[in-house]
Amino acid sequence: AQKITQTQPGMFVQEKEAVTLDCTYDTSDPSYGLFWYKQPSSGEMIFLIYQGSYDQQNATEGRYSLNFQKARKSANLVISASQLGDSAMYFCAMRGLNDYKLSFGAGTTVTVRA
C-alpha cells in the first residue's frame, strides 16, 4: 500500500515568486512513480509532472520542477515565477509498478497574490 502526506493545507505566494509544495510518501514497492496534479476550482485534475523512482535526474516541465529525495521519501513540487492562474489545489500522488490505481495526498491550496 502507498501513503502520501501533504502537510501544508494552504499557502500564499506573491506573483512572480517561487513556491515549494511538500510531499512525502511511504511505500514498500521497489519501483514506483510520483505525480503532481493541479485542480482549479472548476474541478478538473490536470497532470503537471512525473518522477520515476529510478530516474537519475529531477523532473522538470516548464515552470514546474520536482525536488526528488529518494532516501528521505520526499517529492516536493517547485513552481517558479508564480502566475495568478496558478491559484488552485495541488495534489501529490503515487502508484507502484504493479498497482494501477493512484494514491493521493490531501492536497495543498495555493493562492497567488498580485
Add this chain to the structure above:
Amino acid sequence: DTGVSQNPRHKITKRGQNVTFRCDPISEHNRLYWYRQTLGQGPEFLTYFQNEAQLEKSRLLSDRFSAERPKGSFSTLEIQRTEQGDSAMYLCASSSGFGGTAKETQYFGPGTRLLVL
C-alpha cells in the same frame, strides 16, 4: 485530441433515488478509472477497467455502486438508493496501458458533482 468527458457535470438528487454517471475516455485509452473526491480531500480510488473487464474494485464501492464498460469504450457508474454520504465529486480518468509501468499517466475528466438531499 479530445480529453476525457463526463456527464452530467452536476447532479442533485433526493435520498433513495438512483443516479447514473457517464465517462467517455480518450479514444485510444484502454484503461479507465473511477475515483471519488469529498470536500477538502484527495481523490480515492473506486474501480478500474482494462478494456471491458473490471479488474479491481475498492472496498469503498459498496453493493449500491455498480460500474460497467460494456464495449471497452465509455463507462457508466450507477449509485442505487443514494445516501447523503454519497455526496461527492466523481472523477473518471483514462490511460493508455500497454504493459505495466509506474510512469503511465492518468488523464482526468472534469468530474460529476453529486449532491444528495
